[in-house]
Amino acid sequence: MSKVIAIMSVSLDGYVADPDDGVAEVFDWYFHSGDVEIHTGGSAPMTFKVSEPSARHLRGLISELGAMLTGRRTFEVARGWGGNHAWGPAFVLTHHVPAGWPRPDSTVHFVTDGLESSVKQAKAAAAGKSVGVHGADTIQQLLNAGLLDEIHVDVAAVLLRSGIRLFDHLAGTPAFLGNPRVIAGVGVTHVRYPVRKA
Ligand SMILES: NC(=O)c1ccc[n+]([C@@H]2O[C@H](COP(=O)([O-])OP(=O)(O)OC[C@H]3O[C@@H](n4cnc5c(N)ncnc54)[C@H](OP(=O)(O)O)[C@@H]3O)[C@@H](O)[C@H]2O)c1
Numbered sequence: 001m002s003k004v005i006a007i008m009s010v011s012l013d014g015y016v017a018d019p020d021d022g023v024a025e026v027f028d029w030y031f032h033s034g035d036v037e038i039h040t041g042g043s044a045p046m047t048f049k050v051s052e053p054s055a056r057h058l059r060g061l062i063s064e065l066g067a068m069l070t071g072r073r074t075f076e077v078a079r080g081w082g083g084n085h086a087w088g089p090a091f092v093l094t095h096h097v098p099a100g101w102p103r104p105d106s107t108v109h110f111v112t113d114g115l116e117s118s119v120k121q122a123k124a125a126a127a128g129k130s131v132g133v134h135g136a137d138t139i140q141q142l143l144n145a146g147l148l149d150e151i152h153v154d155v156a157a158v159l160l161r162s163g164i165r166l167f168d169h170l171a172g173t174p175a176f177l178g179n180p181r182v183i184a185g186v187g188v189t190h191v192r193y194p195v196r197k198a
Contacts, residue, residue, distance in 0.1 A: 002123045003130040003149040004069070006139040007061070008166055009188075010153045015163035016136050021077050026156045029054065029188035042086030043106075044079070054185035061152065062087055066129025069093070069122040071138035080108055088129075091122040093138055119147050136166050143195065144171040151177065152192040172198070 008016050009026040017023050034051030038058055050058065065087045072094035075081075081090065083106035090108045097110040109125075111118040119142070122131040133139055133148070142148040153166070178194035 002066070002126050002128055003064075004119060004123075004142060004147055005064075005130050005132055005150040005152055005192075006142070006148055007132045007134060007152045008136070008139065008154070009156055010166050011156055011158045011160040011163075013159050013161065014165050014167065015160040016166050017077075018160055018163040021073075021164070023077075025158050025160060026154075028158070029154065029156055029185065033186040033188060040086035043082030043084035045086065051186040053183050054188060054190065057183045057185070057190045061132075064130045065132045066126025067091065067122040067131050069118055069131050069133045069138065071135030072098075073137070074135040075108070080106075083108060087132055089122075089125045091118050091125070093118045093135075115141055115145055115147065136164050136168070140167065140169050143175070144169075146197055148195050150192055150194055152190070155189045155191060157187045 010016050011026055016026060018025060030048045030050065032049060033054060034049060036050055036052055036055035038048040038050065038055060040046045067088045068085050068090040070090060070092055072092055075092045083103055092108060092110050093115065094110055094112060097112065102108065102110065111121055133142060176196055178196055181192045183190040
């Protein structure tokens with residue numbers, strides 16, 4: 001079944017980026033937590049270097065995904081992933097399609113007709129696999145709208161004190177989540193919660 005899964009690295013105090021949109025601190029585990037190499041593919045390929053538990057976890061998670069859904073700010077900060085996101089076709093929620101996009105030979109699509117449409121389009125592209133979601137604002141909207149199935153956080157062993165919070169604007173709290181699956185890596189703990197639908 002196609003699920004919608006929030007996937008974010010987060011500091012222990014709840015930030016997904018520093019005040020300058022920087023993710024180096026919360027993404028440090030991707031590049032410096034072990035000797036197992038994972039090559040991402042995509043148009044802006046990266047090599048992760050992680051511990052064995054994180055590698056197993058990442059391979060499993062990535063194999064579940066058929067498409068990505070993100071907010072416009074994540075697209076901008078990631079420079080459009082070079083035109084092709086490593087984890088599948090990417091659907092970018094925005095009020096205005098950016099100049100110079102969409103591009104030929106790109107699997108990045110823009111959705112200007114709202115949240116529900118973005119989920120529908122990403123699920124259709126995922127063809128039965130799951131949709132991964134990046135972007136704090138986008139994830140909060142999905143949660144508030146009851147459109148999110150799981151929250152997967154990679155809790156990085158770092159405190160930031162300020163920056164962009166993952167859960168700033170939640171409606172309907174307290175929102176009790178299901179039991180998490182937990183995988184301990186090195187410098188990171190992978191925690192995945194089912195969202196309980198109202
Ligand atoms: N730690 C991690 O794993 C991780 C992963 C990805 C990103 N990040 C960081 O997270 C930050 C980006 O997250 P964010 O919460 O600031 O923003 P975001 O969710 O990526 O994007 C928000 C933007 O998307 C557009 N949008 C959202 N909902 C919409 C809707 N319903 N209809 C139309 N447009 C909509 C709007 O842009 P417009 O009005 O301009 O169109 C909105 O300002 C960056 O700092 C990035 O570095 C961290």
